[in-house]
Amino acid sequence: MTTVELPGAAAAPHPPDEDLVLDVRDLRMRYGSVDVLHGVDFTARRGEVLALLGPNGAGKTTTIEVLEGFRMRSAGEVRVLGVDPGRGDERWRARMGVVLQSWRDHGKWRVREVLAHLGAYYAPYATERVRRPWPVDDLLDTVGLAAHAGKRVNQLSGGQRRRLDVAVGIVGRPELLFLDEPTVGFDPAARREFHDLVHRLADLDDTTILLTTHDLDEAEKLADRILILAGGRIIADGSPDALARRVAGDVEIRWTRDGQRFVHSTADATAFLRDLLREHGDGVQELEVRRASLEDAYMALVYEQESGVRGGTAARVWQQGSQG
Amino acid sequence: MNPTRAAVRAGVRRGVIELRNSFTNAQDVWGYVFPTVVLLVTIFFMRGATVPGTGFSLGSRTLPSVLGMGIAFGGLITLAQQIVVEREDGTLLRAKATPNGMLGYLIGKLTLMSTVALVSMVIQIVPALFLVEGLRLTSVMAWMTLLVVVVIGLVATLPIGAVIGSLIENPRNLGLVMLPMMGLIALSGIFYPINGYPGWLQAVAQVFPIYWLGLGMRSALLPDALAAVELGGSWRHLETLGVLGAWAVLGLVLAPIVLRRMARRESGSRVAARRERAMRQIT
Numbered sequence: 001m002t003t004v005e006l007p008g009a010a011a012a013p014h015p016p017d018e019d020l021v022l023d024v025r026d027l028r029m030r031y032g033s034v035d036v037l038h039g040v041d042f043t044a045r046r047g048e049v050l051a052l053l054g055p056n057g058a059g060k061t062t063t064i065e066v067l068e069g070f071r072m073r074s075a076g077e078v079r080v081l082g083v084d085p086g087r088g089d090e091r092w093r094a095r096m097g098v099v100l101q102s103w104r105d106h107g108k109w110r111v112r113e114v115l116a117h118l119g120a121y122y123a124p125y126a127t128e129r130v131r132r133p134w135p136v137d138d139l140l141d142t143v144g145l146a147a148h149a150g151k152r153v154n155q156l157s158g159g160q161r162r163r164l165d166v167a168v169g170i171v172g173r174p175e176l177l178f179l180d181e182p183t184v185g186f187d188p189a190a191r192r193e194f195h196d197l198v199h200r201l202a203d204l205d206d207t208t209i210l211l212t213t214h215d216l217d218e219a220e221k222l223a224d225r226i227l228i229l230a231g232g233r234i235i236a237d238g239s240p241d242a243l244a245r246r247v248a249g250d251v252e253i254r255w256t257r258d259g260q261r262f263v264h265s266t267a268d269a270t271a272f273l274r275d276l277l278r279e280h281g282d283g284v285q286e287l288e289v290r291r292a293s294l295e296d297a298y299m300a301l302v303y304e305q306e307s308g309v310r311g312g313t314a315a316r317v318w319q320q321g322s323q324g
Numbered sequence: 325m326n327p328t329r330a331a332v333r334a335g336v337r338r339g340v341i342e343l344r345n346s347f348t349n350a351q352d353v354w355g356y357v358f359p360t361v362v363l364l365v366t367i368f369f370m371r372g373a374t375v376p377g378t379g380f381s382l383g384s385r386t387l388p389s390v391l392g393m394g395i396a397f398g399g400l401i402t403l404a405q406q407i408v409v410e411r412e413d414g415t416l417l418r419a420k421a422t423p424n425g426m427l428g429y430l431i432g433k434l435t436l437m438s439t440v441a442l443v444s445m446v447i448q449i450v451p452a453l454f455l456v457e458g459l460r461l462t463s464v465m466a467w468m469t470l471l472v473v474v475v476i477g478l479v480a481t482l483p484i485g486a487v488i489g490s491l492i493e494n495p496r497n498l499g500l501v502m503l504p505m506m507g508l509i510a511l512s513g514i515f516y517p518i519n520g521y522p523g524w525l526q527a528v529a530q531v532f533p534i535y536w537l538g539l540g541m542r543s544a545l546l547p548d549a550l551a552a553v554e555l556g557g558s559w560r561h562l563e564t565l566g567v568l569g570a571w572a573v574l575g576l577v578l579a580p581i582v583l584r585r586m587a588r589r590e591s592g593s594r595v596a597a598r599r600e601r602a603m604r605q606i607t
Contacts, residue, residue, distance in 0.1 A: 061592065061593050062593075064592075065591045065592060065593060068421070068591075068592075070417075070420070070590070070591035070592065071591055090327060090423040090424050091327075091423070093421070093422070093423045094423035097421075098421040098592075100414070100417070100592040100595070100596075101592070101596065102414060102592065102595045102596040102599045103413070103414040103417070103418065103595070104413040104414060104599070105410065105413045105414040105415035105417075105418050106415065106418075107413070108342075108345040108346075108348075108349060109341065109345065113341055117334060117337065117338060117341065118418070118422055118425075120330060120333075120334040120337075121327075121330065121331055121334055121422045121423050121424055121425055121428060122422075122423065123325060123330055124325045124326060124327040124330045125327065125423060168418070172422075172423070180592060
């Protein structure tokens with residue numbers, strides 16, 4: 001576990017920074033006598049895409065709701081767009097977008113009406129740099145709902161409804177966007193389009209995006225950085241590639257010999273394979289070499305956190321998991 | 325543009341859009357028509373009956389009383405219902421996630437409820453006029469009084485309705501408000517004068533706005549001679565103003581506090597939890 005950035009290591013004071021969109025330090029949350037968050041630390045810069053991963057009940061929703069200003073924290077220093085979310089005013093609110101899962105609102109409205117109406121609230125907050133709101137027709141095209149603009153919202157399919165939610169989330173051209181499991185219910189094509197949209201928002205508009213998902217493949221595709229929240233703490237923080245590489249540094253090698261299956265994990269695949277082939281030559285068949293994926297890293301880290309085993313066991317756990 | 329003004333303007337437009345939407349789906353249209361059907365059937369069965377102590381048609385007395393009841397019902401129950409439902413489906417959370425969205429939401433609701441009250445009244449009055457007679461329909465004073473009663477009635481009931489809606493989290497608990505409301509309607513002399521009731525029951529009825537809205541509407545549309553058979557033998561305009569005014573003050577003081585508290589507690593996980601509960605109840 002020595003190779004993963006520990007949250008405690010980032011405790012040095014951050015300099016005040018315009019580009020620091022999210023700055024969370026020692027965020028704690030307690031419901032009654034139950035601690036849900038034990039000191040969450042992370043930051044996000046302008047234009048960064050962060051994926052917040054973690055098992056159900058780990059505190060993802062609580063964390064996001066604190067950042068959205070929808071829930072008061074118990075303790076900790078939190079700055080969202082430079083403002084304490086517990087005291088954020090409407091001007092602050094106008095700079096962010098929120099996309100949640102369980103919205104079923106405005107069912108009797110037409111798609112275009114909803115976007116035009118909700119967009120109107122953002123017009124006074126337009127600046128020279130950011131023109132608000134996003135023009136409705138342009139926005140409908142962007143989320144792929146142009147063909148359904150005149151439909152009533154309650155006649156949309158599940159995937160179309162989610163795209164409308166995303167459209168509402170970005171109608172104010174937010175500097176910061178929260179996405180809660182945005183692609184649940186999307187077909188593969190819609191998912192691909194949505195991923196393109198996220199990239200466009202982050203790259204062209206410099207929107208900072210914090211998304212939660214259970215889809216590790218999606219996290220790997222979208223996120224510049226992945227945060228794993230488990231047991232009320234950030235247990236890992238890094239690029240998808242770095243996480244996979246650092247946590248489970250071992251490579252898994254599978255082969256068969258004389259009809260028998262073998263699995264071996266090693267940090268030095270090259271040396272192991274050289275020895276293996278020298279010894280058994282053509283007897284080695286169906287050879288597979290597989291580097292750990294983000295999913296392996298995630299499973300190992302979460303397992304380690306939940307079982308309370310610490311220090312260097314991640315690799316071993318990974319190995320057992322693969323063999324089992 | 326000033327953000328508050330933008331939100332107020334958006335709120336009014338919101339009310340207009342919701343009003344228009346309410347004419348285009350069967351459920352809402354039935355909501356407009358149903359009270360009229362009940363009213364017409366009631367008046368039909370009252371034919372020949374007279375207000376006790378007079379030769380005046382009981383059906384003609386019922387029409388203005390029912391209009392008054394409609395104001396109270398719309399302000400208290402319909403608004404509460406909408407708030408409860410729109411908390412559940414996430415409309416309120418959406419408003420909260422939008423800059424000045426809560427202000428726009430409330431303005432929208434006030435616009436909607438006021439216009440719905442007026443539309444409902446017209447829908448009830450017009451067909452009923454073919455069945456009743458003796459109302460002061462040509463008097464300008466009558467219509468002015470009616471308008472004043474409608475406005476005061478809305479101010480007295482809408483904030484209380486918003487409070488009720490904010491306090492109920494589960495739509496199923498709306499029944500807790502419906503039942504006492506039905507009892508109050510029976511007490512409030514809408515369909516029959518309450519002169520014969522025991523004094524304490526009359527006193528209870530006169531605490532609540534329904535009685536006074538019925539009385540106010542009767543004072544507007546009935547001939548002055550009918551005042552003699554009301555409690556106290558007069559239209560009691562001052563008392564009407566006093567009681568409705570007291571409810572208005574109470575509502576306007578309570579509503580911002582309760583609404584703010586309710587809005588502060590709204591979050592994605594609460595909406596999700598309600599949705600899950602609703603799903604469980606369906607299955």
